[in-house]
Amino acid sequence: MTSATTARQRQWKTYALLVPIVFFSSAGNVLLGKGMRQIGDVRDWRLAELGALLVKTFTNGWVWLGIGSLLLFLVSFMVVLTWADYSFVMPASATSYALVTVMSHWALGEVVRPQRWAGVVLICLGVAFVARTPSSSRGGK
Amino acid sequence: MQTALFLSIVVLGNTFGEVAVSHAMKEVGEVRSFAFRSLLDFLRRAFREKWFWLGIGLLALSFFSQLALLSWEDVSFVIPATALSYVTGALAAKWLLGEHLSPRRWAGILFVSVGVALVSLS
Numbered sequence: 001m002t003s004a005t006t007a008r009q010r011q012w013k014t015y016a017l018l019v020p021i022v023f024f025s026s027a028g029n030v031l032l033g034k035g036m037r038q039i040g041d042v043r044d045w046r047l048a049e050l051g052a053l054l055v056k057t058f059t060n061g062w063v064w065l066g067i068g069s070l071l072l073f074l075v076s077f078m079v080v081l082t083w084a085d086y087s088f089v090m091p092a093s094a095t096s097y098a099l100v101t102v103m104s105h106w107a108l109g110e111v112v113r114p115q116r117w118a119g120v121v122l123i124c125l126g127v128a129f130v131a132r133t134p135s136s137s138r139g140g141k
Numbered sequence: 142m143q144t145a146l147f148l149s150i151v152v153l154g155n156t157f158g159e160v161a162v163s164h165a166m167k168e169v170g171e172v173r174s175f176a177f178r179s180l181l182d183f184l185r186r187a188f189r190e191k192w193f194w195l196g197i198g199l200l201a202l203s204f205f206s207q208l209a210l211l212s213w214e215d216v217s218f219v220i221p222a223t224a225l226s227y228v229t230g231a232l233a234a235k236w237l238l239g240e241h242l243s244p245r246r247w248a249g250i251l252f253v254s255v256g257v258a259l260v261s262l263s
Binding site: 100 | 200217
């Protein structure tokens with residue numbers, strides 16, 4: 001197998017794994033946001049209050065769904081990093097910003113201003129630039 | 142002030158945590174098969190790397206700080222604002238992991254950063 005073929009395969013493997021990375025990190029954050037909203041503000045830092053907050057946090061179904069999504073994100077992220085550059089995967093996964101903005105607007109009903117939408121467009125442009133660079137700058141083990 | 146402090150912990154914990162995990166994964170070696178058994182074997186090898194656990198510790202610190210932050214700030218502010226870690230991450234990839242960042246990749250990261258600034262300031 002030529003090194004060009006290997007590089008091309010790695011590029012496609014990287015693109016494929018970016019799908020679960022982006023999806024599970026977005027879903028995880030939105031689900032956690034929904035769960036934490038139900039729990040309320042953290043304004044009291046006394047130990048007993050923090051203990052009660054931890055109990056409320058870890059008995060919330062949305063928080064557990066969020067944690068499950070983030071664990072799936074972590075495994076996908078670990079796998080892709082066995083061959084891909086961190087400086088490729090990290091900005092490429094910024095696509096999740098667009099998803100989080102859209103999902104928090106739809107699922108949580110948060111108001112998203114036009115400036116934020118413009119920022120999301122710029123982030124997507126940046127991701128498009130990064131996606132056109134080789135995902136791995138080393139031979140790998 | 143409380144928001145700025147928690148945001149700093151989230152960003153730096155995330156960057157150094159991911160850099161440590163990235164270093165550990167390169168030590169484990171490229172995953173070539175996506176069969177369930179191969180993935181289990183990959184996880185077993187990954188869990189033996191001390192850099193992995195250091196990274197997980199830092200990511201956990203970042204995660205719990207983010208949980209707290211999400212309890213008083215909008216998710217559509219918190220998540221875009223924590224994207225500052227894309228800038229610190231690029232610098233760490235170059236200086237700590239020795240990765241080659243081409244001009245095009247830097248340009249992409251610059252776009253992402255400006256986009257993040259816009260999102261965070263609005």
